[in-house]
Amino acid sequence: xxxxxxxxxxxxxxxxxxxxxxxxxxxxxxxxxxxxxxxxxxxxxxxxxxxxxxxxxxxxxxxxxxxxxxxxxxxxxxxxxxxxxxxxxxxxxxxxxxxxxxxxxxxxxxxxxxxxxxxxxxxxxxxxxxxxxxxxxxxxxxxxxxxxxxxxxxxxxxxxxxxxxxxx
Amino acid sequence: xxxxxxxxxxxxxxxxxxxxxxxxxxxxxxxxxxxxxxxxxxxxxxxxxxxxxxxxxxxxxxxxxxxxxxxxxxxxxxxxxxxxxxxxxxxxxxxxxxxxxxxxxxxxxxxxxxxxxxxxxxxxxxxxxxxxxxxxxxxxxxxxxxxxxxxxxxxxxxxxxxxxxxxxxxxxxxxxxxxxxxxxxxxxxxxxxxxxxxxxxxxxxxxxxxxxxxxxxxxxxxxxxxxxxxxxxxxxxxxxxxxxxxxxxxxxxxxxxxxxxxxxxxxxxxxxxxxxxxxxxxxxxxxxxxxxxxxxxxxxxxxxxxxxxxxxxxxxxxxxxxxxxxxxxxxxxxxxxxxxxxxxxxxxxxxxxxxxxxxxxxxxxxxxxxxxxxxxxxxxxxxxxxxxxxxxxxxxxxxxxxxxxxx
Numbered sequence: 001x002x003x004x005x006x007x008x009x010x011x012x013x014x015x016x017x018x019x020x021x022x023x024x025x026x027x028x029x030x031x032x033x034x035x036x037x038x039x040x041x042x043x044x045x046x047x048x049x050x051x052x053x054x055x056x057x058x059x060x061x062x063x064x065x066x067x068x069x070x071x072x073x074x075x076x077x078x079x080x081x082x083x084x085x086x087x088x089x090x091x092x093x094x095x096x097x098x099x100x101x102x103x104x105x106x107x108x109x110x111x112x113x114x115x116x117x118x119x120x121x122x123x124x125x126x127x128x129x130x131x132x133x134x135x136x137x138x139x140x141x142x143x144x145x146x147x148x149x150x151x152x153x154x155x156x157x158x159x160x161x162x163x164x165x166x167x168x
Numbered sequence: 169x170x171x172x173x174x175x176x177x178x179x180x181x182x183x184x185x186x187x188x189x190x191x192x193x194x195x196x197x198x199x200x201x202x203x204x205x206x207x208x209x210x211x212x213x214x215x216x217x218x219x220x221x222x223x224x225x226x227x228x229x230x231x232x233x234x235x236x237x238x239x240x241x242x243x244x245x246x247x248x249x250x251x252x253x254x255x256x257x258x259x260x261x262x263x264x265x266x267x268x269x270x271x272x273x274x275x276x277x278x279x280x281x282x283x284x285x286x287x288x289x290x291x292x293x294x295x296x297x298x299x300x301x302x303x304x305x306x307x308x309x310x311x312x313x314x315x316x317x318x319x320x321x322x323x324x325x326x327x328x329x330x331x332x333x334x335x336x337x338x339x340x341x342x343x344x345x346x347x348x349x350x351x352x353x354x355x356x357x358x359x360x361x362x363x364x365x366x367x368x369x370x371x372x373x374x375x376x377x378x379x380x381x382x383x384x385x386x387x388x389x390x391x392x393x394x395x396x397x398x399x400x401x402x403x404x405x406x407x408x409x410x411x412x413x414x415x416x417x418x419x420x421x422x423x424x425x426x427x428x429x430x431x432x433x434x435x436x437x438x439x440x441x442x443x444x445x446x447x448x449x450x451x452x453x454x455x456x457x458x459x460x461x462x463x464x465x466x467x468x469x470x471x472x473x474x475x476x477x478x479x480x481x482x483x484x485x486x487x488x489x490x491x492x493x494x495x496x497x498x499x500x501x502x503x504x505x506x507x508x509x510x511x512x513x514x515x516x517x518x519x520x521x522x523x524x525x526x527x528x529x530x531x532x533x534x535x536x537x538x539x540x541x542x543x544x545x546x547x548x549x550x551x552x553x554x555x556x557x558x559x560x561x562x563x564x565x566x567x568x569x570x571x572x573x574x575x
Contacts, residue, residue, distance in 0.1 A: 026506055026507050026508065027263060027264075027506070027508050027509075029509060031507070055390065056390055056393070057393055058393070058511070058518065058520060058537060059509070059520055059522060059535070059537040061522060061535040063524055063532075063533045064533075076522070078509055078520070078522070078537075082390075082404075082406055082411075085411050085412070087509075089507075089509065108391060108392075108393065109388070109391045109392045109393075109545070109546070110391065110392045110393030110542055110545065112545055113541065113542070113544075113545040114393075114542070117541075121227070134220075135219065135220060136219065136220035136223040136574055136575070137220065137223065138220075145225065145228060146227060146228055146533075152228065152229070152231070152232050
């Protein structure tokens with residue numbers, strides 16, 4: 001029970017130098033980011049290192065930030081070291097024009113569907129994924145619905161015939 | 169060959185295996201999900217799962233809703249234990265807002281959460297019996313799920329999609345009938361559970377159907393991201409209630425049951441033992457609740473005027489209460505910016521909420537970490553090479569809930 005956020009931070013900086021940035025501890029959870037080319041190296045290091053042992057992938061998802069030019073899409077990993085019971089959050093950012101991020105399926109079998117879901121909703125292209133196709137939406141869909149350019153329908157619109165819904 | 173002949177797909181005559189669609193609507197799938205099985209006789213060669221039939225875009229919908237309105241979305245994730253999802257969501261919001269709930273609220277929540285866990289495990293275990301051909305147990309325990317639903321009803325007015333509790337506590341105090349019903353449950357349920365156990369636990373047919381089928385090792389289970397009873401059946405004692413206690417779980421004494429082989433029988437046993445543990449927790453919690461006297465016994469929510477609706481009579485007579493009421497109902501309160509991940513031990517495992525807020529009135533992004541979704545991908549590995557009938561047992565002992573799978 002001795003693994004603290006400080007130690008993790010130190011080990012990561014020793015290994016990757018100034019490549020890993022943005023260390024924060026919102027609500028006690030260590031959070032940092034790395035260039036997207038390094039995502040597998042960082043995940044592997046966190047997995048293999050005898051002290052860190054982050055061997056459980058709790059969650060993998062994405063966030064779309066349309067205003068951040070060149071880094072519109074974030075892929076967020078939540079990892080868990082179950083021996084010391086420490087969690088962390090790791091992010092990589094990618095541009096929306098070429099949203100290629102290496103897949104983590106080689107390391108975690110559980111990443112398979114989580115990455116498919118992220119692809120389905122945000123269009124992150126996981127390079128090397130064994131079966132990257134839509135999972136919850138229909139396969140014919142040609143856009144990525146969780147991106148911010150697709151607003152939800154305006155609830156005050158009046159141009160629709162609402163009789164069918166009992167609101168007319 | 170005339171053109172009236174039926175045209176078979178290329179290669180289908182030479183093919184030595186049979187393709188079978190299990191689902192999307194099939195009584196044994198207990199939900200809308202499809203499995204395209206490739207069978208050699210009755211042995212499964214490969215399978216492909218198709219999910220998403222009841223996808224409702226909760227994550228997108230949540231981006232327009234103020235916090236309080238998202239509770240109703242969480243109801244519809246694992247609808248066999250909605251209160252657990254509701255509480256998980258309230259706890260996430262409270263973490264983001266920095267709300268500290270009174271002890272009595274925590275204990276009342278624990279009672280509701282453990283009741284929901286029992287209701288969920290009860291369904292899963294008795295349905296496993298139905299899938300093995302034993303209907304009696306299922307009908308017998310249904311009475312007690314009904315009693316649990318009646319307790320929900322006394323607290324929040326709803327039964328299935330409960331929308332129970334609010335940010336900071338409960339919408340109203342537990343009434344006397346709720347406590348009487350809880351006492352009735354605590355008094356009668358152990359006997360019923362024991363009898364239910366007697367029907368299955370050492371039942372030769374049930375054991376032979378479940379032992380050694382759908383097994384997974386601890387390493388594979390962890391690699392797949394298993395949590396909850398399914399992980400514990402494989403022998404890993406990971407339980408969010410113990411590892412990162414929330415809602416004062418640290419005040420309670422309970423064991424984490426673990427299995428060894430991770431097969432269908434162990435999963436069934438782990439759920440069974442967990443129901444006993446949950447009963448113990450409810451008893452302790454009820455005792456703790458009764459220890460509050462006087463004004464303390466009337467506490468059922470924290471003081472968070474910006475998110476907790478004021479009493480109706482105040483809304484009509486006081487200006488401040490009226491303003492808060494308006495702001496909450498219209499969703500006009502701005503939530504603090506920040507990122508928070510909070511998880512609880514739901515009936516199926518770690519249910520996580522990843523909430524990103526940019527300081528607006530609604531979440532910027534909300535992601536549900538649904539345990540079902542994560543572990544269903546291991547299904548192919550679990551049933552490959554086994555018999556078709558084992559695939560059915562495996563599916564029901566994993567406790568797949570389509571609502572949670574598809575979000």
